Amino acid sequence: GNSVTQMEGPVTLSEEAFLTINCTYTATGYPSLFWYVQYPGEGLQLLLKATKADDKGSNKGFEATYRKETTSFHLEKGSVQVSDSAVYFCALSDPYSGGYQKVTFGIGTKLQVIP
Amino acid sequence: DAGVIQSPRHEVTEMGQEVTLRCKPISGHDYLFWYRQTMMRGLELLIYFNNNVPIDDSGMPEDRFSAKMPNASFSTLKIQPSEPRDSAVYFCASSTGTDSYNEQFFGPGTRLTVL
Numbered sequence: 707g708n709s710v711t712q713m714e715g716p717v718t719l720s721e722e723a724f725l726t727i728n729c730t731y732t733a734t735g736y737p738s739l740f741w742y743v744q745y746p747g748e749g750l751q752l753l754l755k756a757t758k759a760d761d762k763g764s765n766k767g768f769e770a771t772y773r774k775e776t777t778s779f780h781l782e783k784g785s786v787q788v789s790d791s792a793v794y795f796c797a798l799s800d801p802y803s804g805g806y807q808k809v810t811f812g813i814g815t816k817l818q819v820i821p
Numbered sequence: 822d823a824g825v826i827q828s829p830r831h832e833v834t835e836m837g838q839e840v841t842l843r844c845k846p847i848s849g850h851d852y853l854f855w856y857r858q859t860m861m862r863g864l865e866l867l868i869y870f871n872n873n874v875p876i877d878d879s880g881m882p883e884d885r886f887s888a889k890m891p892n893a894s895f896s897t898l899k900i901q902p903s904e905p906r907d908s909a910v911y912f913c914a915s916s917t918g919t920d921s922y923n924e925q926f927f928g929p930g931t932r933l934t935v936l
Binding site: 809 | 825852863864866869871876877912914916918922923924925926927928929930
């Protein structure tokens with residue numbers, strides 16, 4: 707079946723540091739890949755997405771590139787802010803297993819940015 | 822749009838009691854999802870509906886859990902009888918399902934505590 711593996715947190719960084727959160731996946735077909743973010747006390751919201759190999763998703767300074775050869779979708783940001791403190795979820799949907807509507811989420815990585 | 826609405830936001834109950842969680846999806850969305858989030862297991866899909874019809878309930882943990890969607894603007898998740906291990910945050914999400922990738926819009930969640 708499908709699965710998503712992401713680095714366990716928490717990750718603690720100083721403001722303006724570089725961020726990388728690793729994510730690898732297993733899927734039957736050619737999945738779409740996502741990063742969702744959950745701020746304290748809120749539901750998840752989509753941060754960025756990529757639907758095919760070599761696509762780069764980007765939003766709010768965050769980027770992730772769909773790497774089919776390494777089955778990875780690592781999240782990066784060049785300079786984090788305190789307001790980026792949240793839990794980040796890597797996720798996929800696979801049309802060959804469950805369809806586009808069923809999304810498999812990783813365990814989530816908590817990021818804490820200190821001033 | 823008001824987004825996905827869930828009620829109550831917090832629920833504290835005693836073991837053995839019936840619990841009903843409620844969700845109003847975004848108008849026009851034809852998919853609705855119920856998730857459970859715990860520290861140990863992360864985010865788990867319990868069930869999802871398409872056009873008010875349950876499509877996949879394989880994530881429902883046991884017969885104590887049931888979900889209904891009587892119309893396009895309302896869904897319930899019921900636990901009867903509740904047990905302490907049901908304590909979690911329950912999220913409802915909705916989507917249009919029309920794109921090749923499927924962004925889900927999450928509600929704020931209901932934090933359930935079973936004593």
